[in-house]
Amino acid sequence: ARTAAVIPAAGRGVRLGPGTPKALRALGGTPMLVHAVRAMAASRAVSLIVVVAPPDGAAEVSRLLHEHPLPERTDLEVVPGGQTRQESVRLGLAALPDTIDVVLVHDAARPLVPVETVDAVVAAVRGGAPAVVPALPLADTVKQVDPQPQGSPEPVVGTPERALLRAVQTPQGFDLATLRKAHDTVVEGEGATDDAGLVERLGSPVVVVPGHEEAFKVTRPLDLVLAEAVLARRRA
Ligand code: CTP
Ligand code: MG
Numbered sequence: 592a593r594t595a596a597v598i599p600a601a602g603r604g605v606r607l608g609p610g611t612p613k614a615l616r617a618l619g620g621t622p623m624l625v626h627a628v629r630a631m632a633a634s635r636a637v638s639l640i641v642v643v644a645p646p647d648g649a650a651e652v653s654r655l656l657h658e659h660p661l662p663e664r665t666d667l668e669v670v671p672g673g674q675t676r677q678e679s680v681r682l683g684l685a686a687l688p689d690t691i692d693v694v695l696v697h698d699a700a701r702p703l704v705p706v707e708t709v710d711a712v713v714a715a716v717r718g719g720a721p722a723v724v725p726a727l728p729l730a731d732t733v734k735q736v737d738p739q740p741q742g743s744p745e746p747v748v749g750t751p752e753r754a755l756l757r758a759v760q761t762p763q764g765f766d767l768a769t770l771r772k773a774h775d776t777v778v779e780g781e782g783a784t785d786d787a788g789l790v791e792r793l794g795s796p797v798v799v800v801p802g803h804e805e806a807f808k809v810t811r812p813l814d815l816v817l818a819e820a821v822l823a824r825r826r827a
Pocket of ligand 2: 602
């Protein structure tokens, strides 16, 4: 099985605040995207990485990535992304050659995922699961609410049993044909917030394997503080 990784990196990072697109922000002096690419390249299973760049930034991202060489076994391609994450992933999948049969989809915004997690996802797909997601139990209790205009208290509708919930990370791993079919079938805006969610809508099985604390997503400014601390601890 030849395995590729698609890295959606086309988002602006609105929740992180104004500045450079999120994937290009520095972490320990190196762009977040470079960390994410290295995290995928660290897995010996991954032979091709497709980076999905901001729509107007593919040339810049290409140049940047060529300044940070990868292991010889890993090919790299950069394609322009779209207006939504789902569209960006679809554009990344379209760039994969027929020789690929397993694909990982990994957020550039999860730069610090350990290689053990990547390998565990690949192993589960190669072991026969068409869709695999790494995930962790929740620390917080979760409430379902009836959303109200900003500032108004929101009535609680229910409390799902926490022990049954998992917080899902990336890389998510798929049989390529299964994920392509999901992206071709499920229309945008139906509320799927991850790739496995699209596969679930097809009625195909999705399984969870253990995720990792360091695979957290850099979303808000405090996440950058944590990411810098994790990097500093690794370098110590
Ligand atoms: N992404 C993408 N194309 C988009 C939107 C998002 O490739 N049109 C990517 C982001 O670059 C990121 C991943 O999807 O690596 C997860 O999205 P998220 O964390 O929401 O990043 P942003 O959309 O950039 O952040 P925000 O929602 O705060 O603007
Ligand atoms: Mg987003």
